[in-house]
Amino acid sequence: MFEEVGTTTEGDLVINVGPQHPATHGVLHLVLTLNGETIKNVEPHLGYIHRSIEKMSESLTYRQFIYVTSRMDYLSSHINNHACALTVEKGLQIEVPARAQVIRVLMDELTRLASHQLWWGAMAMDVGALTPFFHAFREREAINEIMEETCGARLTMNYICPGGVMIDLHPNFQRKVKEFITLFKSKIDEYDEMVTGNIIFQNRMKGIGLLSKEDAISYGVSGPAARGSGVSCDIRKLYPYEIYGSLNFEEILETGGDCFARYLVRFKEMRQSLSIIEQLIDNIPEGDFQAKTKAVLKLPKGEFYSRVETARGELGVYLISEGGTTPYRVKYRSPGFSNLSALNHMSKGYKLGDLVAIMGTLDLVIPDIDR
Amino acid sequence: MFSLEGITDAIYSWLNSTFNPTIALLIEFAIVVVCVIGLFAVLGLVLVFMERKVSAYMQIRLGPNRVGFKGSMQTMADTLKLVLKEGLVPDGADKFLFNLAPFVVMIVAMLILAPIPFARNFQMWDINIGVLYVTAVSSLSVIGILMAGWSSNNKYSLLGAMRSGAQIVSYELSAGLAVLSIVVLTGSLQLSDIVNSQQDGWWIFKGHIPAIISFVIFIIAVTAETNRAPFDLAEAESELTAGFHTEYSGMRFALFFLAEYVNIFIVCSIGAILFLGGWMPFHIGNWEAFNHVMDFIPSSVWFFGKVFFLIFLIMWFRWTFPRLRIDQLLNLEWKYLLPISMFNLLLMTLMAIMGWYF
Numbered sequence: 001m002f003e004e005v006g007t008t009t010e011g012d013l014v015i016n017v018g019p020q021h022p023a024t025h026g027v028l029h030l031v032l033t034l035n036g037e038t039i040k041n042v043e044p045h046l047g048y049i050h051r052s053i054e055k056m057s058e059s060l061t062y063r064q065f066i067y068v069t070s071r072m073d074y075l076s077s078h079i080n081n082h083a084c085a086l087t088v089e090k091g092l093q094i095e096v097p098a099r100a101q102v103i104r105v106l107m108d109e110l111t112r113l114a115s116h117q118l119w120w121g122a123m124a125m126d127v128g129a130l131t132p133f134f135h136a137f138r139e140r141e142a143i144n145e146i147m148e149e150t151c152g153a154r155l156t157m158n159y160i161c162p163g164g165v166m167i168d169l170h171p172n173f174q175r176k177v178k179e180f181i182t183l184f185k186s187k188i189d190e191y192d193e194m195v196t197g198n199i200i201f202q203n204r205m206k207g208i209g210l211l212s213k214e215d216a217i218s219y220g221v222s223g224p225a226a227r228g229s230g231v232s233c234d235i236r237k238l239y240p241y242e243i244y245g246s247l248n249f250e251e252i253l254e255t256g257g258d259c260f261a262r263y264l265v266r267f268k269e270m271r272q273s274l275s276i277i278e279q280l281i282d283n284i285p286e287g288d289f290q291a292k293t294k295a296v297l298k299l300p301k302g303e304f305y306s307r308v309e310t311a312r313g314e315l316g317v318y319l320i321s322e323g324g325t326t327p328y329r330v331k332y333r334s335p336g337f338s339n340l341s342a343l344n345h346m347s348k349g350y351k352l353g354d355l356v357a358i359m360g361t362l363d364l365v366i367p368d369i370d371r
Numbered sequence: 372m373f374s375l376e377g378i379t380d381a382i383y384s385w386l387n388s389t390f391n392p393t394i395a396l397l398i399e400f401a402i403v404v405v406c407v408i409g410l411f412a413v414l415g416l417v418l419v420f421m422e423r424k425v426s427a428y429m430q431i432r433l434g435p436n437r438v439g440f441k442g443s444m445q446t447m448a449d450t451l452k453l454v455l456k457e458g459l460v461p462d463g464a465d466k467f468l469f470n471l472a473p474f475v476v477m478i479v480a481m482l483i484l485a486p487i488p489f490a491r492n493f494q495m496w497d498i499n500i501g502v503l504y505v506t507a508v509s510s511l512s513v514i515g516i517l518m519a520g521w522s523s524n525n526k527y528s529l530l531g532a533m534r535s536g537a538q539i540v541s542y543e544l545s546a547g548l549a550v551l552s553i554v555v556l557t558g559s560l561q562l563s564d565i566v567n568s569q570q571d572g573w574w575i576f577k578g579h580i581p582a583i584i585s586f587v588i589f590i591i592a593v594t595a596e597t598n599r600a601p602f603d604l605a606e607a608e609s610e611l612t613a614g615f616h617t618e619y620s621g622m623r624f625a626l627f628f629l630a631e632y633v634n635i636f637i638v639c640s641i642g643a644i645l646f647l648g649g650w651m652p653f654h655i656g657n658w659e660a661f662n663h664v665m666d667f668i669p670s671s672v673w674f675f676g677k678v679f680f681l682i683f684l685i686m687w688f689r690w691t692f693p694r695l696r697i698d699q700l701l702n703l704e705w706k707y708l709l710p711i712s713m714f715n716l717l718l719m720t721l722m723a724i725m726g727w728y729f
Contacts, residue, residue, distance in 0.1 A: 015526050023610060037530070037697055128600060128607065128694025134430035200601055201693045352530070353610050353696040 012040065019048045023356045025122060026366030028340075030355075037351045042344045046370050053371040057330040062088050062162060062297040065327060070156035072334060073368035075115040076310040078107050081160040086241060086306040087317045088162040091299035097288040100164030101242045106280050107147075107159060108308075109273040110177075113184075114143040115311035116270045119363045123263065124195050126360035127204045127353075132195055139187050142180045146173065162297060164290030177281050181274060188270060196267065205260035209346040209358035212257055219345065220338035223313020224269060225362050228262035230255040235309040249276050259354075262361040298325055312336055312363055336368035375493040375671055403495055407481055414636050415629035419446040421679075422632070422686055429690040450625060458621035461524055468522035473619065473626035475515030480633040482508050486562050487640050490650050490671035494563060501562035502554055505641060506547050509596070512634065513539040516605065516615050519627070523618040531614025534697055535605030539596055541704045546592035548712040549585040552719040553578070553645045566649035571656075573648035579727070581719045586646045588712045593638035594685055595700070597631065601692035602700060639681035643674065647681075650674040 013036070018029040027048040033041040053072060057065040066084040070077035082104055089096060096104075121136030144154045149170040151159040159166055195201055211221065216229040226233050234251040236244040252268040254261035299321035307316040313335025322328040339362045347355045382402070386395040420435070420443060427434025435442030460469055486501040488494040498504055513536055520532020554560060556578055557568045568574075574582050595602035606614030616627045643649060650670035654662045695703065721727075 013526060013530075015530075022612060037534075124693065128603070129692060130426075131430050131690050134432065138431060195693075198693060200695055203699055204693060204696060351696055351698065353604075353607065353694070356610050 023126060023359065024366070025364065028364065028366050028369070032352070032355070034352065039347050039350055039352065039355055042347050042355065044340055044343065048370065049367055050370045054330050054332060057327055059326060061325050062299060062327070065330065066161065067158045069332070070158055071367060072332065072371055073310055073312060073315070073336065073365045074155055075118060075365055076111050076312065077155065078111040078157050078159065079308055079310040080315060081158065082108060083306060083308040083315050083317045085160045085162050086308065087304050087319045088297065088299065090306055091302070091304045091319070091321060092162070092293070092297060094163050094291050094293060096164055096242070097291055098285045099287040100289050100291070102280055102284050103165050103169060103289060104160060105242050105244065105247075106177075106277060106284075107157070109276045110143050110146065112311045113270055113273045113277075114140050116266050116273070117143075119266060119311075120191060120195070123360040124201075126356045127201060129195065129201070132191070135187075135191070135194070139184055142183060146176050146180065149173065149176070161290070163293040164288065168289045169284070174281060174284070177277060181278055181281070184274060188274070192267070196263070202260065204353075204357055205263055206258060208259045208350060208354045209361065210257050211342060211346050215342065215345060216257075219342035221313070221342050222338060223309070223311075223335050224265040225262055225313065225339050227252060228254045228265045228361070229257040233314065235307055235314055239307065241306070241308060247276055247279060259357050259361045266363070296325055298323065299327070307333070310335060312365065312368065313339060332371060334368045334371065336364050336366075340364060340369055375490040379493060407484055407495075410484065411477075411481055411629065411633055415632050416446045416450065418632035418636060418682065419449075419628070421682070425683065425686045426690050429687075453625040454622050456621035458623050459618075461618045463524040464618065465522035465524070468518045470623070472515050472519035472522065473623045473630070475518060476512050476630045477626045479508060479512040479515065480630040480637065483637045484633075487637070488563055488566055488644065488649055489674055490669070493671070497561065497563050500560045502550055502560045502565070506543070506550065509637070510539070510543055512630075519619070520615040523615070525618050527611045527613075527617045528615050531605045531611045531617070535598060535615055537697070538598070538602065538604060538700060541701060542592045542595040545588050545704060545708040545712045546596055548709075548716050549589035549592060550641070550645060552581060552585040552716050555716070555720050555723045556582075562644055562649075566644055566651060569648040569651045571654060573646065573651065573653075575646040578719070579722065581715050581722060582646065584715045585712065585719070586642070588708055588715070589642055589646070590681070590684065591708065593642065594688055595704070597634045597638055599635065599685055600689040601694050603689070603694060604697055604700060607694055635682055635685060636678065639685065640674070640678045642681050643677035647677045
């Protein structure tokens with residue numbers, strides 16, 4: 001079951017990639033054992049930005065601890081907040097108003113889109129094409145502006161609270177989102193032409209970093225990385241929360257298991273998110289944006305678990321309550337950590353340049369791994 | 372009419388009439404040295420600025436726009452910063468080789484500037500084996516790069532240097548064969564002869580399809596030879612941070628940086644000389660009036676126009692293509708480019724013997 005930890009022999013080259021390295025997109029530290037350019041072993045070293053978010057949550061109230069999670073996977077901070085709010089609502093059995101549910105899902109999908117846009121740019125940059133990064137950021141800016149108007153923040157939104165959302169939508173929201181949809185529909189085709197069809201890009205991605213369906217399951221890989229190996233694991237489909245059950249969208253599955261399959265899954269998910277937003281933007285019900293809750297929340301004694309699909313995979317929140325105003329213990333099952341664990345298996349035997357491409361398709365956000 | 376030829380002739384005759392021949396020759400040497408160093412610096416600055424503007428244009432940005440007119444003094448400011456910076460030598464580095472490497476790369480770049488005809492009769496050294504000289508000297512730069520990688524005592528540098536070595540040595544073959552195909556047509560290794568042979572049309576038009584094939588191969592090969600994207604594996608920043616010059620800072624880094632851009636200029640000018648007629652104006656068969664108008668444009672403008680067009684092409688590649696992997700890079704050379712260019716050379720020789728070109 002456990003693979004033997006790579007031992008260095010004569011002629012091996014041990015390289016420290018990171019903690020400060022352009023390929024790791026953060027402070028991840030990989031110890032590579034190379035034979036020439038071929039990778040023999042990859043050993044991730046964690047802990048450079050550990051902020052004890054789980055421990056901190058134990059001394060924060062149920063209203064407060066949600067917002068710390070924005071700092072975990074900062075690219076899908078909205079969805080992290082959503083997961084925590086769902087757990088608290090499960091404990092208190094709060095019925096979230098229909099309007100709040102739609103707003104939450106809209107924001108989730110916008111966040112997913114923004115995250116995938118950034119991933120697309122960074123992915124292209126990893127394999128050496130620098131220009132797509134700027135194009136991706138141009139469109140991401142439109143989403144950030146929408147977020148800024150409604151939530152008041154661009155990265156760590158802190159918009160979702162137990163029982164609904166903090167404040168109502170900005171009057172411009174619908175108009176701006178519609179503008180964005182028309183803009184992005186033409187741009188996503190441009191993205192496709194610019195990168196997906198490129199022969200060098202395809203050569204760099206096809207048949208690289210193979211992850212079989214069985215391995216994906218046994219490593220606990222989730223999200224687009226697992227769906228690229230044909231594992232059906234979209235929480236939005238399998239265990240629908242909020243109004244996802246009534247929405248019309250597809251779970252993207254590719255069977256290749258290589259970098260290109262994972263790339264395609266994420267790319268097609270952008271179109272799915274766009275279609276979800278399109279379905280909802282004209283159908284935001286009127287009503288309260290927040291359920292009436294007590295000023296001080298006290299969860300009943302017990303254990304609560306809820307999970308959501310973030311841009312990177314399955315985020316689970318496991319919360320133990322002793323009946324007080326703060327959680328007794330919070331445990332996050334973050335997608336990045338499990339996905340990273342498969343990196344060694346995926347990159348063995350490939351070249352150094354492939355490692356960067358494989359890491360790109362895993363879409364690692366380091367604060368999500370090191371909480 | 373303004374021409375560089377007039378200026379050089381005037382200086383030459385004045386020197387020879389004022390001093391005795393030995394001193395005149397020495398002064399000419401000094402002038403040439405100053406000119407080369409000046410050209411080196413100016414080219415570096417201009418090309419770095421051009422690269423930043425081109426990349427900004429492709430990446431929907433503005434690029435440098437603060438220092439000087441529209442940011443034109445930005446590279447000057449950067450160079451000043453680099454000159455003033457401390458040049459660190461890493462612990463455990465081979466100090467002698469570490470310090471020598473940037474100069475080797477720079478001197479090689481300067482040496483190749485010698486036989487290039489910049490305008491009509493404006494050439495520092497009209498050597499009769501010009502093409503051979505350029506190919507031979509340009510392969511020396513790999514020594515500087517290997518030296519830098521090996522002496523830095525850094526694994527990234529070493530990997531970058533090894534990649535660069537493999538890359539330059541292999542791509543030199545197809546670049547050389549592409550160059551040879553034009554030499555076969557011209558029957559001369561002298562660069563001025565090659566330019567003169569394109570009086571009535573550039574080789575890329577006169578040489579039919581084989582000339583176009585060798586032009587394409589030449590552009591691909593020199594992009595690889597100068598370590599530019601999509602073949603920038605030697606300094607692939609997402610893999611090797613900065614490759615062979617990871618440990619360099621200050622002026623030593625600036626020398627590598629400038630040499631890279633001067634090398635781009637050199638390979639593009641070789642491409643322009645061989646395929647696009649060097650400083651020869653664009654002529655169309657019997658269109659007397661058109662040809663006459665074209666003749667009015669100074670030859671230096673023709674030369675630099677063509678060179679900068681090719682440089683723009685190479686910059687365009689850099690900002691649009693993803694990077695190849697090392698094995699794909701070598702496959703491309705040994706499995707595709709080399710056989711194609713060999714066959715192409717054969718075809719070209721047949722064409723030259725049968726006289727099937729215009």
